[in-house]
Amino acid sequence: MYKSMSNNLTLEQEFRLAVKYRKQIAKVKNIQSRKLLLVTLKRMMLQDNMIKFFIRNRNLNNNN
Template sequence: MDETNQLTLEQEFKLALYRQKVYKLNDKQVRKHLIVTLKQMIIKDNIIKYFIKNSLS
């Protein structure tokens, strides 16, 4: 199995904490949280692309 995409023990712990919090939310809160999370992921991707593009210059 490829080990490069495995979560660290700390990441697994954080994921478990988030899982507990999400299970306590209602549907409207879950949708809102999902949208915020997806926006943050897109911003993170843009930052990574920016740094990769500018590191090659």
């Protein structure tokens, strides 16, 4: 019915977190704030992946 949906980030998203966002977050002075920003970014990316998955697969459910 549905293609497999994983709760993983794409390679591109992992790269963005590892390089682009970490450089920007490193400017934040508080360590707890940095950790929270990284967790929040990752969750937002995962949510984006889930939304994309459901949009791509919305018509599959209507065919039954």
